[in-house]
Structures are given as C-alpha cells and as structure tokens.
Amino acid sequence: MFEGLDAIFLARLQFAFTVSFHFIFPSFSIGLASFLAVLEGLWLWTGRQVYLDLFKYWLKIFALAFGMGVVSGIVMSYQFGTNWSVFSDKAGPVIGPLMAYEVLTAFFLEAGFLGVMLFGMNRVGKGLHFAATLAVAVGTFFSAFWILSANSWMQTPAGYAINAGGQFVPADWWAIIFNPSFPYRLVHTVFGAYLTTALVVGAVGAWHLLRTRSSEGGANEGARVMFSMAMGMITVVAPLQILAGDQHGLNTLEHQPVKVMAMEGHFKSYPDGAPLVLFGWPDEATGKNLFAVEIPKASSLILKHSWDAPLKGLDTVDRKDWPPVPVVFWAFRIMVGMGMLMLLLAAFSLLARVRRRLYDWPLLHRFALVMGPAGFVAVIAGWVTTEVGRQPYTVYGLLRTVDSASALDAPAVGASLLAFVVVYFFAFGAGTYYILKLMSHPPHRGEEGPRRDQPVRAAGITPAPAVAESLATGKEA
Amino acid sequence: MPFDLPMFFAFIIAFAILAYVVMDGFDLGVGILFPFLPVGRERDSAINSVAPVWDGNETWLVMGGGGLLAAFPLAYGMILSALYAPIIAMLLALVFRGVAFEFRWRDPRHRPLWDVAFTGGSIVAALAQGITLGALLQGIAVQNRTYAGGWFDWLTPFSLLVGVSLVCGYALLGSTWLVMKSEGSLQERCHRMAFRLGIATIVAMAAVSAATPFLRDAYWMRWFAWPQVLFTAQVPVLVAIVTFVLFWSLRRGHHYTPFLMALALFGLGLAGLGISLYPFVVPPSVSIWDAAAPDDSLKFMLPGVLIMVPIILAYTGYSYWVFRGKTGHEGYH
Numbered sequence: 001m002f003e004g005l006d007a008i009f010l011a012r013l014q015f016a017f018t019v020s021f022h023f024i025f026p027s028f029s030i031g032l033a034s035f036l037a038v039l040e041g042l043w044l045w046t047g048r049q050v051y052l053d054l055f056k057y058w059l060k061i062f063a064l065a066f067g068m069g070v071v072s073g074i075v076m077s078y079q080f081g082t083n084w085s086v087f088s089d090k091a092g093p094v095i096g097p098l099m100a101y102e103v104l105t106a107f108f109l110e111a112g113f114l115g116v117m118l119f120g121m122n123r124v125g126k127g128l129h130f131a132a133t134l135a136v137a138v139g140t141f142f143s144a145f146w147i148l149s150a151n152s153w154m155q156t157p158a159g160y161a162i163n164a165g166g167q168f169v170p171a172d173w174w175a176i177i178f179n180p181s182f183p184y185r186l187v188h189t190v191f192g193a194y195l196t197t198a199l200v201v202g203a204v205g206a207w208h209l210l211r212t213r214s215s216e217g218g219a220n221e222g223a224r225v226m227f228s229m230a231m232g233m234i235t236v237v238a239p240l241q242i243l244a245g246d247q248h249g250l251n252t253l254e255h256q257p258v259k260v261m262a263m264e265g266h267f268k269s270y271p272d273g274a275p276l277v278l279f280g281w282p283d284e285a286t287g288k289n290l291f292a293v294e295i296p297k298a299s300s301l302i303l304k305h306s307w308d309a310p311l312k313g314l315d316t317v318d319r320k321d322w323p324p325v326p327v328v329f330w331a332f333r334i335m336v337g338m339g340m341l342m343l344l345l346a347a348f349s350l351l352a353r354v355r356r357r358l359y360d361w362p363l364l365h366r367f368a369l370v371m372g373p374a375g376f377v378a379v380i381a382g383w384v385t386t387e388v389g390r391q392p393y394t395v396y397g398l399l400r401t402v403d404s405a406s407a408l409d410a411p412a413v414g415a416s417l418l419a420f421v422v423v424y425f426f427a428f429g430a431g432t433y434y435i436l437k438l439m440s441h442p443p444h445r446g447e448e449g450p451r452r453d454q455p456v457r458a459a460g461i462t463p464a465p466a467v468a469e470s471l472a473t474g475k476e477a
Numbered sequence: 478m479p480f481d482l483p484m485f486f487a488f489i490i491a492f493a494i495l496a497y498v499v500m501d502g503f504d505l506g507v508g509i510l511f512p513f514l515p516v517g518r519e520r521d522s523a524i525n526s527v528a529p530v531w532d533g534n535e536t537w538l539v540m541g542g543g544g545l546l547a548a549f550p551l552a553y554g555m556i557l558s559a560l561y562a563p564i565i566a567m568l569l570a571l572v573f574r575g576v577a578f579e580f581r582w583r584d585p586r587h588r589p590l591w592d593v594a595f596t597g598g599s600i601v602a603a604l605a606q607g608i609t610l611g612a613l614l615q616g617i618a619v620q621n622r623t624y625a626g627g628w629f630d631w632l633t634p635f636s637l638l639v640g641v642s643l644v645c646g647y648a649l650l651g652s653t654w655l656v657m658k659s660e661g662s663l664q665e666r667c668h669r670m671a672f673r674l675g676i677a678t679i680v681a682m683a684a685v686s687a688a689t690p691f692l693r694d695a696y697w698m699r700w701f702a703w704p705q706v707l708f709t710a711q712v713p714v715l716v717a718i719v720t721f722v723l724f725w726s727l728r729r730g731h732h733y734t735p736f737l738m739a740l741a742l743f744g745l746g747l748a749g750l751g752i753s754l755y756p757f758v759v760p761p762s763v764s765i766w767d768a769a770a771p772d773d774s775l776k777f778m779l780p781g782v783l784i785m786v787p788i789i790l791a792y793t794g795y796s797y798w799v800f801r802g803k804t805g806h807e808g809y810h
Contacts, residue, residue, distance in 0.1 A: 064579075071575040074535065075568045077542040081557025082564055088557075089622055092550020093770040097778045100547035103539055104785045165622070167550070169771045406558035412628045416565045423569045427576040434583050 008405045010413040011083040014420060016387070018075055020380050021424055025069030027379045030144055030190065031197025032062050033137040036117075038229075040133050044126060049445060050221050057222065057443040058201070061435055063118055068431045072424075077103070083413065087394050087404035094160055094168045094176055095150040102146035109139025141190070148189055152182035154395050155386065156255045168395065180255050184248040185386075191241040192382060195234065195342060196375025202230030202345075203372025206365040208442045222443030224359050227368070231349035231358065238346040242339055246302070252389075253303055256396060258317050259389035262328040264299050265289050266313040273297035274311035279333070282325040287315070323391040331384035338378035345371055482776065483769035486548035487758070489782060491751065493544055497537035498606075499650070499743050503736075504531040506651020508574060508599025509644060510670065511592060519663040520592070524581070526658040526804040531578065533793055535571065547778055551622060552758040552768035559617045559624040560609050560631050567605035574598025600644060607643030611636030611685075614753065615692050616760045635688055642681035646743065649674040653736040658804050671735055672727055678739075679720055682746060686713070689753055693761060696753050712749050719745065 036058055043051035077099070080088045088096075116124055116132035124132075159175025160168045170176055205227030212220050253260045261267075265277040267287040276299040280292030300309040314322055345367060352358045390396055394404040504527035514520050545553040557564055577594035584591070612631035619625055652674050655667040690697040700709050719741045726734035756764045769775065 067579055068576070071572050074539055074542075074571060077539050077546070078557060078564060078568055080546060081542070081553045082561050083558070085554030085558035086623060088546055088554035089551045092546055092553065093774040096543075096547030096550055096770060097774050100543050100778050101781055103543040104781045163771065167771075170773045170777065173773075173777055406554070406561070407623055407625075408558065408561060409628060412561055416561070419565065419569055423572055427572050430580055430584075431576060434580065 007408055007410040007413050008402055010410055010417055011405050011408070012401070014413060014417040015079060015083060016384075017417065018072070018079060018420055018424075020383065021428060022069065022072040022076055023379065023383060024376055025065050025072060026140070026144070027189075027193045027196050027376070028200065029062060029065050029069055030140045030193040031195075032058060032065065033133075033140045034194065035197055035201065035229075036062060037130075037133045037137040040130050044130060050225050053222050053443050053445060053447040054226055056447040059118065061438050064431060064435050064438070066114070068428055072428070075420075083406050083408070084394070084404050085406040087399065090167050090399060090404075091154070091395055092167070094157075094170055095153060097170075098146050098150040098153070098177070102143055102150070105139065105142045105146060109136060109142070113139065144190060144193070145186065148186050149177050149179070149182050152185045153179045155179075155185070155390055156181040157395050157398060168398075181248075181251055184244070184251045188241070188244045188248045188382075189379075191237055191244055192375070192379045194237050195241060196379055198230045198233040198237065199342070199368075199371050199373075199375040201226050202234065202368045203370075204439045205230055206368035207439075209359060210362060210365045210369065212442065220442045220444070222447075226443070227365075228353075228358055231346075231353070231368070234342060235346040235350050238339070238342040242343065245336075245339065250303065252386075256389070257312065258314070258321060259323060259328065259386070260303065261312070261314045261317070262323045262325045262389055263332040263385060264303075264311075265292075265325065265329045266299070266311060267325075268315045269311065269313040270300070271310045273308045274299040274303075274313075276302065277329075280329075282329045284322070284325050321392065323389050328385055328389045331381045331388065335378050335381040335385060338374045338381065341371060341374060342378075482772050482779075483548070483765050486544070486769070486775055486778075486782075487765045489786070490541060490544045490548065491747075493537050493541040495744065495747050497534065497541055498747065499740050500534035500537065501531070502647045502743065503527070503650040503654040504534060505574075505599045505603050506647040506649065507655065508595050508651075509603060509648045510651050510655070510667070511596045511599070513670065514663065514666065516589075516592075519666070522659055522663050522804060523655055524578070524595075526655065528578075530797065535575070538571075548770055548775060549758060549765070549768040550770055552763060555617060555619055555622075555624050555759050555763065555768075556613060559626060560612050561628060563605040563608045563612070563631055567602050567609070570598040570601035570605065572598075574602060599647075603644045603647045604640045607640035608632075608636045610643070610750070611639030614639070614689060614750070614760070619759060619762055635692065638681070638688065639685055642678070642685050645674060645677045645681050646739075646746075649678045650736070650739045650743070653739045657732050657736045658802075660803050668727065668730075672724075675720075675723055675727065675735075675739075678742065682716070682742070686749065689749075695761065699753060709752055712745055712752065716742065716745050 036055055039051050039055040039058070042048070043055060113132040113135040116129065117136050153176055156179045157168070158179040159170065159172035161171045163169045205223045205225075208220050208223035209227055212223065249260065249263075262282075264274070265280060265282045266274055267282070267289070273296070275294040275296045277289055278293045278295065280289035280294075283290050297307045300311055301307055303309075303311065314325070348364055348367060349358065352361050352364050358364075392401050393399060394401050507523050507527050511520065511523065514523055542553075545556075573594050575598075577591040577598060581588055581591040581595065608631060612633070615633060615635055617624060617626065618630065649671065652667045652671040656664055656671055659667065690700050700706070719738050723735055723738035723742070726738065754760060756766075758765050758768050
C-alpha cells in the first residue's frame with residue numbers, strides 16, 4: 001500500500017511524527033519545572049499554603065509528562081540509526097558527542113534530584129528539597145542546551161572539517177557548540193516552552209474559575225493564584241518572545257536566506273522593497289502566491305529595517321535547493337498567528353488586572369481556556385518552519401536529505417510509520433487522558449503529592465526515588 | 478603504546494549492553510511470566526518487585542544507543558538500518574510496556590488491558606533483542622559504508638533461535654529474581670518455573686553455541702584453533718559449573734544463589750559473544766577501529782563518561798541495596 005510513496009519522504013514523515021510527539025512533553029516540562037521551582041520558592045518565602053498546594057498539584061502532572069517524555073525519547077535515540085544511517089555515519093562524530101552529553105546530563109539530573117523532588121517533600125528538609133527542585137529545573141534547561149546545540153549545528157554548521165571518509169569531524173568544539181544560530185534558537189525555544197506551560201496553567205486556572213464562579217463561596221484560591229501567575233508570565237514573556245523571534249529571523253536571514261524566502265513566500269526578488277505576504281497560497285509550479293493579501297514593502301521593513309531595502313527571492317536559487325515552500329510558509333504563519341493571539345491574551349489580561357477584574361471576567365477566562373493548547377501548536381509549527389525550511393539538506397548546504405537516509409524500501413518505512421502512529425495514539429493518548437483527568441480536579445487545601453502507595457516509578461528513568469526514600473527515612477547507610 | 482580510545486569506548490558500550498541485558502532482562506522476564514501468575518496479589522507483588530528499578534534499567538539502553546552513535550557512528554548506522562524491523566519492533570514494544578507499567582496503577586478498571594500490554598511488550602522486546610543479536614552474529618552485508626542487504630536478511634532460523642533463547646533466558650532471570658524477592662505461593666510458583674526455565678535456557682544456549690561456529694569460518698577458528706582453544710574452552714567449562722550450581726541451589730531451596738547463577742550465565746553468554754565477534758563490531762568486515770569516531774570526538778566525551786558513569790553505578794548499586802529483601806504486594810515501604 002506504500003508502493004506509490006517515496007521511502008525518503010516516509011522516513012521524514014516518521015521522524016517528524018515521532019520527534020513532534022516527543023517534543024510536546026519536554027516543551028511542557030521545561031516550563032513546568034521552572035514554574036514548580038517558583039511555586040516552592042514563593043511558599044518558602046511567604047509561607048502561604050496555597051503555593052504548596054499548587055506545587056503538589058502540578059507535581060503530579062509533571063511526573064506523568066516527564067515519564068512520557070522519557071519513553072518517547074528512547075525511540076529518538078535509535079531513529080537516527082534506523083532511518084538516517086548515512087547521516088549518522090557522516091555527522092555522528094560531531095553531533096553524537098553533543099547528544100551523549102545530553103544523555104549524561106539527563107541521567108545525572110534524574111538520578112540525583114528527580115526522586116527527591118517527587119517523593120522527598122516531608123523527608124529531606126525544606127532547603128534541600130528546594131535545591132532538588134531547582135536542580136531539576138536547571139537540568140531540563142541543560143538537556144535543552146545540548147539537544148538544541150546539536151540541532152542548530154545541523155542548521156548552521158561550524159567548527160568542523162571533512163575527513164577522507166566523507167565524515168564531518170570536529171575541529172573546534174567551542175565553535176561547534178556555539179554555532180551561529182544556537183544562541184537565538186535556544187532563547188526562542190526556551191521562551192516557547194515557558195509560554196506553552198503558562199498557557200496550559202492559565203487554561204486550567206480559567207477552567208476552574210469558570211466552573212466555581214457560580215458555586216457558593218466564589219472561586220477556588222488555588223485556581224485564582226495559578227491563573228494570575230500564568231497571565232503574568234504571558235504578559236511578560238509573549239512580547240519578549242516576539243522580539244526574540246524577530247532576532248532569530250534576522251539570524252536566519254543572514255545564515256539561511258533561502259529559508260526566509262520560503263517563510264515570506266518571496267518567489268521573485270524585490271530590488272526596491274519587498275511586500276509582506278499576509279496570506280496566500282504559494283504555488284511552486286508558477287512561482288506565484290495565489291489569493292495573496294500583501295502589505296507593500298513591509299517585509300523589507302521587518303527584515304532590513306528599511307522600506308526600500310532590496311530582498312532576493314527564490315528566483316535567485318536553483319530550484320533543486322528550494323525547501324517545500326507552502327509548508328514553510330504556512331507553518332510560519334500558524335506560529336506567528338499563535339504568537340499574536342498570545343499577545344492579545346497578554347493585553348486582555350493586563351487590562352483585566354488593571355481594572356481588578358482578573359477573576360470575574362468570563363470572556364477572558366474562556367479566551368484563556370481555548371488558548372490552552374496554543375503553545376503546543378506554536379512550538380510544533382515553529383519546529384516545522386525551521387526543520388522543513390532546512391530542506392533539502394540535513395546538514396545545511398553540505399549534506400542533502402536524499403543522501404542521508406538508510407537504504408530502506410518504502411513498504412518497510414511505511415509499515416513502521418503506521419505502527420508508530422497506532423502505538424503512540426494508544427500509549428500517549430491514554431497518558432494525555434490521565435493528565436487531563438488530573439487537571440479536571442481543582443487544586444484544594446492540603447493537596448497531596450504523588451501517591452506513595454503506588455510504585456515509585458511515576459517518573460524519570462532511574463531509581464532515584466529509592467535514594468529519596470532512604471535519605472528520608474534514614475533507614476539505610 | 479598510546480591509550481587506545483576506541484577500545485576504551487568499545488568496553489564502555491559493551492558494559493552498557495551487559496548492564497542493560499542483565500538488569501532489564503529480569504524485569505522483562507517478570508513481564509514474560511506475568512500470564513502464568515494469578516491475577517491479584519501475586520501479580521501485584523511481582524510488579525512491585527521491579528517497580529523501583531526497571532526504568533533505571535532501561536536507561537542503559539539509551540546509553541548504549543547514544544554511546545554507539547557518538548563513539549561508533551558508522552556501526553550505529555549500519556546495524557540499526559540493517560536490523561530495521563526488529564529494532565523498531567523492540568522500541569514500540571518498550572513504549573507500550575513502559576506506559577502500561579505506569580497506567581496499570583492509575584487506571585484499575587482497565588488493568589487487564591494494561592497487563593496484556595505489559596506482557597506483550599515484554600515478549601516482543603525480548604524476542605526482537607534476541608533476533609537482533611542473532612542477526613548481528615551471522616553478519617551484515619556492507620558496501621560503501623552502508624548496509625547492502627535486503628530488509629528480511631535478519632530473519633533466519635539462527636536469529637529466531639537466538640530470539641527464543643533470549644526469551645527463555647529472560648524468563649529464567651525473572652523467575653529467579655522473584656524467587657529472591659518474594660515469599661509464599663508466588664515464590665513456590667516461581668521456584669517450579671525456574672527449574673523448567675533453567676533446563677530450557679541451557680538447551681537453548683547449547684543450541685546457539687553449537688550453531689555459531691558454523692556461521693563463519695572465522696568463528697570456528699576463533700573457538701577451536703590451537704592454542705587459543707585452551708582459553709576459549711574455559712567458557713563452556715564455566716557454563717557447566719554455573720549450571721550445576723544453579724540446579725543444586727534450586728533443589729536446596731536457596732533464595733539468592735539461583736538469581737546470581739542466572740546472571741552469571743548471561744555474563745558468560747556475552748563473553749562468548751565477545752570472543753566470537755572481536756575485533757569486529759559489524760561482522761564480517763568492520764572492526765572497532767574502522768567504525769570509531771575520530772579521537773577528537775572521543776576525547777571530548779571522555780571527561781563526561783569518566784565522571785558520570787561511576788556516579789550512575791554507585792547510585793544504581795545503592796538503590797538496589799535500599800530495596801533488597803522481600804517485596805510485599807501493596808507497594809513498598
């Protein structure tokens with residue numbers, strides 16, 4: 001049934017599917033780890049019970065999300081070899097060690113601190129527990145650091161040489177790690193993770209505000225605090241993210257101009273100011289945007305900060321070096337559109353806060369509720385923009401995607417793709433359902449942490465809880 | 478002689494594989510035995526005994542995969558693309574099994590369903606790992622630094638034999654683990670199973686060992702050429718001793734010795750594998766040094782490995798120590 005499809009296209013689809021699924025969990029848990037650290041810090045500082053309740057409420061959700069991130073991550077560490085064996089051989093000496101450091105960092109973080117964070121609350125003392133929570137937050141950041149460094153190197157390779165076997169080999173590790181697009185991508189991605197988490201937390205808060213508003217006693221205190229904190233976070237980070245995205249775009253224009261041409265839908269060059277295509281359908285065959293709505297010269301203003309700056313288009317690029325224009329064009333617009341909606345939510349919540357109506361403005365709560373998944377949509381769309389925009393290369397400008405893949409037949413890849421879709425649908429569908437179930441309960445006073453009468457498993461990939469346990473009870477050593 | 482970095486990393490990865498096989502082996506084994514345990518208390522006890530450690534065990538698989546990519550990128554690409562179907566099957570099975578483990582507790586109403594996923598995932602993962610091993614032993618056709626065979630080359634009577642052997646072996650590890658960790662009816666049941674599984678594992682190991690030298694002349698020479706036969710013959714001799722102690726200790730009703738002997742059997746099996754393969758990482762043509770990443774890559778990783786691996790080992794050992802002794806059926810305390 002897959003005979004008509006190209007094996008490489010299927011392999012790309014499979015990688016895209018598994019990495020997108022995997023990426024959902026870390027993009028949520030990076031932000032959530034920081035949120036938990038803030039909650040615990042506030043609790044220690046103010047002594048208010050509500051922060052502790054919220055900490056425990058979100059800790060249970062963190063445990064599940066983290067576990068699913070780990071399980072889907074095992075698949076990723078093998079997929080470079082199964083489907084992209086030539087890429088692994090050629091780029092392995094450079095990106096392999098970066099990923100190895102990611103594994104080792106994650107190992108250390110989870111082994112050392114996750115168990116204490118999850119199960120050690122009443123057992124190791126407040127200071128040490130807070131240190132563990134901070135370590136987990138910092139650790140998720142380091143994981144992101146290494147993996148994004150590897151990813152950025154594929155976008156803007158630097159610090160390498162090529163040996164007789166055609167492999168990329170390291171020449172300067174500093175230049176490899178801090179390759180030109182890495183700082184921008186790291187900031188943009190981490191802000192994205194923060195926004196994603198804030199939107200989810202905000203939506204859960206809004207849901208409970210909407211539900212308890214009509215009931216006696218007014219809204220739940222936990223729901224109010226989480227809603228306010230989430231909206232505050234969005235108000236600060238959404239504008240910053242738009243700035244960071246702009247800077248990242250300028251960096252892309254410098255190093256990967258063809259990607260920007262596809263994002264902008266610029267098929268032809270504009271010697272005296274390029275228009276901003278708001279919407280349209282890029283037609284690669286004719287090199288035109290169908291049904292286009294354009295603002296004259298606005299693209300030059302954004303990208304070059306001048307109305308009349310010339311911008312080159314895809315007509316200056318060999319057709320075989322084009323990325324798939326409609327995908328990049330639309331993924332970029334979805335991401336930017338989500339960003340604008342987040343900015344609107346930020347402004348709306350700021351207005352509500354100034355007018356002291358943050359907790360009793362149902363329209364705001366409904367808006368925040370539907371925006372709950374917006375962060376995931378934006379993060380995935382941004383990922384598609386940058387990854388599909390890198391095509392037709394795996395290592396930009398140096399190694400083509402068609403020359404990177406394993407020599408597999410289409411039916412083999414098609415069958416595995418189908419199996420991944422089915423298994424992920426069941427496994428992570430169930431996981432998402434359990435997370436939503438946890439979220440459907442409002443946080444309450446004296447919230448319990450992850451339950452101790454269940455297997456310590458609950459999260460992470462190492463037997464950390466065992467140590468937390470023994471630290472706690474002092475029964476060993 | 479300068480420090481041989483590729484050899485050092487080959488040892489690290491071989492160690493990660495050994496650690497994975499013996500540690501995830503017994504918890505996969507528990508999954509394989511699951512249908513033979515009565516629903517309720519015995520199943521809960523069995524799963525409790527592996528709950529605190531299984532996810533740590535699986536981390537060695539990530540270490541093995543990530544380490545192979547970083548240190549031997551050529552071998553990583555060749556092996557995984559050649560053994561595409563069994564590797565993908567193993568990954569999917571592990572996903573299913575991992576979440577089943579978690580959700581079984583969270584959702585008692587659907588527990589029977591997650592139990593099936595747990596067992597199915599365990600069996601498929603074990604079988605796929607054995608097939609992978611068998612297929613690697615029989616050799617991988619390589620041309621121009623890539624896999625050059627068909628996509629069903631891995632499927633042979635020999636690879637299936639290794640697959641079934643590994644399922645038996647993991648089940649033996651699982652049953653002896655439960656003999657060590659449980660009490661009462663569960664322990665008696667596992668004790669009986671360990672006996673039969675011990676016989677099955679020894680027969681399977683003998684069959685694999687007998688078939689291996691006929692796969693390639695190089696293996697035959699490696700095992701039987703004079704004088705190294707004096708060295709290689711130690712392996713079957715040790716297997717015989719370990720087998721004897723295994724059955725003797727089972728008959729005497731020991732709790733710990735059978736598990737340790739099952740571990741020793743696996744260690745010897747892997748030593749035998751190493752003897753057959755060395756110095757190749759992808760037989761018959763790609764050696765450890767052919768496949769290794771350049772020294773600059775290996776040197777960059779060296780500090781990370783030297784610092785982290787001892788910490789991880791100490792940590793793992795400590796948590797096994799904490800959870801020593803018998804497990805109850807209600808979660809541990």
